[in-house]
Amino acid sequence: MRFRDGQWLVAEGVRTEYAEEVYRVSPMPSGKGVNLLCPTRKIRSRGDTLNLSTLSIDIEAVFDGVISVETTHWQGAARRGPDFDIFPAGRPDVEAKISKDETGTTVSAGGLSATVSGKPHEFDIAFHPTGSKKPLTTLLNRSVGFAYTPAPSTPMQLADMRQFKHYIFTQTTLSVGESVHGLGERFGPFNKVGQTVDLWNADGGTSSDQAYKNISFWMSSRGYGVFIDTPERVQLEIGSERCCRVQASVEGQRLRWFIIYGPSPRDVLRRYSILTGAPGSVPSWSFGLWLSTSFTTSYDEETVNSFLSGMRARDIPVEVFHFDCFWLKAFQWCDFEFDRDMFPDPKGQITRLKADGIVKKVCVWTNPYLGQASPVFAEAAAKGYLLKRKNGDIFQWDLWQTGMGIVDFTNPEACAWFVSCLERLFDTGVDCIKTDFGERIPSEDVQWFDPAVDPKRMHNYYAFIYNKLVYETLQKRYGANEAVLFARSATAGTQRFPLTWGGDCESTPEAMAESLRGGLSLGLSGFAFWSVDIGGFEGYPPPWIYKRWVAFGLLCSHSRLHGSNSYRVPWTVDDNDESDEGCSATLRKWTHLKARLMPYLFSQAQDCVKNGLPLSLRAMCIEFPDDPTSWTLDRQFMLGDSLLVAPVFDEDGTVQFYLPKGNWTNFFTGEVKSGPGWFTETHNFGSLPLYVRPNTILVLGKEGETRTVYDYTCDVDVRTYFAGEGAKAVLVDSEGRRVGVLEVRDGEVVGKDVLRGNSSITVVRS
Template sequence: MKFTDGFWLMRDGVHASYATEVRDVRATAETLTAYAAVKRVERRGDTLNSPLITVELFSPAEGVIGVRATHHAGKRDNGPHFALPGATEGAGKVAGDGTVMTLTSGPLTARLDTSAPWNLTFENADGEVLTAAERKGIAFATTPDGGHHMIGQLALGVGEQIYGLGERFTPFVKNGQSVDIWQADGGTSSEQAYKNIPFHLSSRGYGVFVDHPGKVSYEIGSEAVGQVQFSVEDQSLAYYVVAGPTPKDVLDRYTSLTGRPALPPAWSFGLWLTTSFTTSYDEETVMSFVDGMAERDIPLSVFHFDCFWMREYQWSDFTWDNDVFPDPAGMLCRLKGKGLKVSVWINPYIAQKSHLFDEGRELGYLVRRPDGDIWQWDLWQAGMALVDFTNPDAYAWFQAKLKVLLDQGVDCFKTDFGERIPTEVVWHDGSDPERMHNYYTHLYNQCVFELLEAERGEGEAVLFARSATAGGQQFPVHWGGDCWSSFGAMAESLRGGLSLSLSGFGFWSHDIGGFEGTPDPDVFKRWLAFGLLSSHSRLHGSSSYRVPWEFGDEAVDVARKFTKLKHRLMPYLYDAAARAHTTGIPLMRPMLLEFPEDPTARALDRQYMLGPDLLVAPVFSSSGDVEFYLPEGTWTRLLTGERVQGGRWLRERHGFDSLPLYVREGAVLALGADEGRPDGDWLDGLTLFAAHGAPGERTVSVPDRTGAPAATYRVVRSDDGSVRLAGPDEGVRLVVAGEAAI
């Protein structure tokens, strides 16, 4: 939200009060509290009829400093609040030197000079200023509509770039944008987002998390061009500055505070195929798809039933449409017999025609309006109501309905929707409706994920979720929502996924071929290669099928090739997935995560690193022409072993069975032998592919299904160019780039 009219004036009817000077400081060993006047106080009379802003500095975790600015502290706090599972006590230390007070936590120091005009700086371990809340850095403003907004501003350095704020499909670098953290079902072609995360990451090696689950309005170098501004309509605003020095360090600390991504099961990394949304399908259709994939030698891991597995007008009642699927338990058993896992679509809405509506109404499990009526509308489902997950009994009730499906043989759920949450309602626990709008998705996905962990066991739970807020990374996987079937939408989807990955989310997917419309075969084939070199891979559409043979024989060949390649890459990918689980570093990584010192890498949004060592540049054209950037070093084409010098842009032309796929200098990729499934025995027939590199030693781990190392190998490059295994090598094939095929 913008409050000013240019640099000098305020907008009509807006009055702003800025922290101007410190009038008092109270300190403990671990916290600082400053009382800031909103004008210069030159005489006693200046203290009358004028507010103070209370500014608290504290540290909830090593390398994280919190700032809480409050105007009136008497406002009732009904929640909800973001959970901070990594918060600890005693992480910060306060010190004073004359008029300067500091709070230090790990490599980060907040410095406040109480004698000067307001200036709160944040410095790294070398004493360099990362950012600062300067003369307009902390404020409150009143607006003509009676609103009261708390405002924070943090300075942008020259050339500093800002990323994150959730899965945003607008430009990857957020400088110059206005962003509202407000859940919306807006597709992938607008400024709206399904996954709104009030966390941004800076190219200068720090991050900022605004601890407010409601609407947070950002102006990123857009209102004040040298500032990142964030505001909330409230009496208090809290945010955390998260130290680096590298972007990876920032994500490590941020996800340690807000929750690490769970490790998805290995089988979930294989190819998912769905019925699509509004297409006509029954068991015969489903089995024709499954058998068709097998006949064409395209390995399939998961089959997903979208909305119409349930009866029309009755979503979600979790009851199979018996006219279409007369024997659901038998069908699930038959699918399991073909080695498949099964997913079904759900959402948190209850249609009036469903028997669960009457049940939920009688039990008091549906969200109500202030007058006591159940909140309903006809958008999406006729007479649709909403499950109140703030009610523990409703939470358990919802889980009990899903458990019936798990007992039938369902393995996981696509948790769709969760964005269109009304604010003119009353929640069971008294939560603030404005704050619950964004937070609802967290309770929804947590409810389903916890059931899966309880029933299937830790390490076997996985969702396909569309909406999320801060902390939602704990319940993977998330997919990119409703995109068009075009090259432009393919690029939008990647941009959104990379933005989400810089917001703490370790795993992400998208609809291969696009959701809306029917893709041109060229789009579908290019999207196949991209999709099968993503964290998770799903064929899904809206009104048309996405089985590869619908798009020609060449599409079948492309699907087969890249599915099998992904399976071979699983030892490498699952090791990177395990690191996402323990460190928060995503599997699909924007280039700046791996190359933060390379200025060119900081703006790249049409390529990414898959894990630490594999560069992927999807092709967004029918011709196969693709332009991409290789950072400094000697890179190896994975599919040919060819050596290519980096530190430059390249332009290549690729057939549909290829794309730029490069291995980083000195890397050794662990490749499995089993092309048929993602969760085979990775040590059986293991290949270590050694890319070109300088003399030295590289350690390679192959994980087990928990993500822990099952085996570790040492590969040594000698000065004479030879490469050898050091230590046990039984059953391991060493392939040196350029000497043999992978």
């Protein structure tokens, strides 16, 4: 939100007040920080202390490399929930250090410090690496304040605050050349400088500035990140109100954020994952191909069987079959009951599919909305399980499902009932759940079961409690590391409940690029696992788009064929072209390649869970932060530490991509290109720029491997690429347990004793 009209004027209808100086610095009761008393005018006489506002700023050491900053205007404002679940795995200890000298007061948390200037009548707080005076960012003059809308003409009007909105804002400085990234799954420009960003979950598709997954965390190219600790609407002006500042504002009386020091993006993400939670583990089978019925298509048991039989006949393994919306009866979404007209024996059907080996797992589509035509609506309404209006009516509207209600997950009995509905599905043979929707949660005229929650804070937070409930129900049924969601909505912390997909995109190359940018931004927001609707969701993809998207989608951490009103089985896209360049052959090749990559992918996945890293899509700047070009790249990504992927967006197969410093090897041809530099190639549908990073030991399944789950140490193909002393590859089994390490010592690969069968080691490049 913009509070000014240019640099000199206040915006029409707005009154702003700023912290003009630090009048007093006091120790906090915790002993780990300081409190700053900051009046909104400079105090030059005792009379200046009267009839003015003050801001209170708490600066506190949180843990090594992390400092919190909380700004408050009126301390007596109620603290209503919900709040983010901070430190879910426990809070680390911190050795806070507070020192004072002639320059000011410094609070240190290990490698990060905040120094409050000691000059009289000055407001200046610098955040810098401990031991260095070079700031990462600062809070300077007129950078912390509050605003009223409309602008009161006299303080007496504020006796009745019902007529006014009150905002708190802070503005951290942007340095020359600094870029800002993350903030959830955002589909616009990768670098957010120059943008206004509204962190408010919305169902807006991928071709808009709205986002399904708004994450109040951003990363700077200068080696730090900022996590804004509130689930309510946060409005950011990122070099867009003042070109040299990032402004965060919330409606209310207080605003807290954490500054997280790296210095590398990896360090920032690891520390962020300590704050909000590490990504959950995913089972190895989830990396295989997921096939969906699509959204509004008509299908029944025979259709499902024909899809899976067709895929088997074309040697395209399907790991998970997904029943989208119309497994339910029309107008009865979501009542958790198969439409018996189309699926007379769902349990028997699922049992037969699995027994035949045609598919391993089954997923169904759900959401937290109940159409009033469904029998469960009446049950949930009678028992008080649905969100209500302030007058006691159930909150209903005809947006999406006719007369739909919204499950109130602040009601423990509603949660238990929802869990019982899920358990009936599990009894039918369902293994995983697509948790769709959860974005359009009303914030006005709403009364939650829990009267302590703020409806505006619940809007974004609903995605957390919704996905958490389903994920933990899956864990209870199938095991801690066997739970898998396919979620669309998210907020900070939802990375703990994998996985997510990118939402509704068109079947165009532009939408594929939008989706890629969204995945990159979400990866820089602490999410390890991500997928996309291969082929695009809306429309009818031409064969060339479908095939280019297949190559991109099978090199994401998770891969799902899904559309809206048209099927995504390959033979329906190109009239069953059986050539080597047809859709079926293309899908077969990339599905088989992903199966071969599983020893590498699943090992990398364990590291991602441990350190809060994205597996794919991983922005280039995470691996190459010292290369300025890496912070600009939004049409390519890293798949784990060692594989670079550049999807193709042109019909003729032309693609331009960037290689950082070093000798990079083409995975398919063995050709070596030396970076740094830009390169242009032309690819058929069976390839794209897939380059192996120098100093890599790459472990692959055997030639011809088509399974996702197998012994990742038996009959494997180990390749070394310019692997020098100390190069390593961690070996895991299909449960993710570490079973060994391959390492180059004195020019030889050691640790080979853990390899079994006909495993081989090949020096591809030395």
